[in-house]
């Protein structure tokens with residue numbers, strides 16, 4: 033990978049042998065390996081030992097989880113907050129595991145919509161709750177740095193499964209708790225806001 037980065041620097045009109053760039057290929061490789069380390073993560077291992085059987089069926093919410101990901105169209109960062117909720121059926125998951133799950137899927141080349149679904153689908157599959165909801169709000173540098181229209185906009189995506197999809201009141205309770213407010217954000221709008229693919 034380092035030779036590829038050297039070539040990339042040449043293609044950009046730079047001299048990869050000048051002092052400031054000498055160690056750049058090594059740093060870029062290390063950074064990219066870390067930022068895509070989610071590919072190598074084993075979900076079952078991440079969740080290992082953190083699923084507990086309980087008699088509890090109120091909504092569990094973990095909000096304001098910071099996440100950083102790379103847009104697969106431009107290899108530029110998009111980052112923001114992730115809010116997760118689920119309603120347990122028979123099992124709960126250790127609270128610290130939810131941010132870990134968000135990390136695992138964020139540290140891949142992503143589009144925000146897929147990242148949101150993957151987190152929700154994984155919780156649905158592994159915890160078998162009555163419902164799961166994930167909302168992600170993110171700034172995309174591929175839009176803001178390139179001066180694409182709506183540079184200050186935040187893209188919002190959501191995945192609502194089970195009770196959150198079927199029951200408007202449950203959904204509203206969640207959106208209220210994460211302060212998205214009733215209808216304040218048209219979640220549908222997200223698709224047109226997330227990373228412009230040009």
Ligand SMILES: [Zn+2]
Nearest residue numbers: 103106174227
């Ligand atoms: Zn992009």
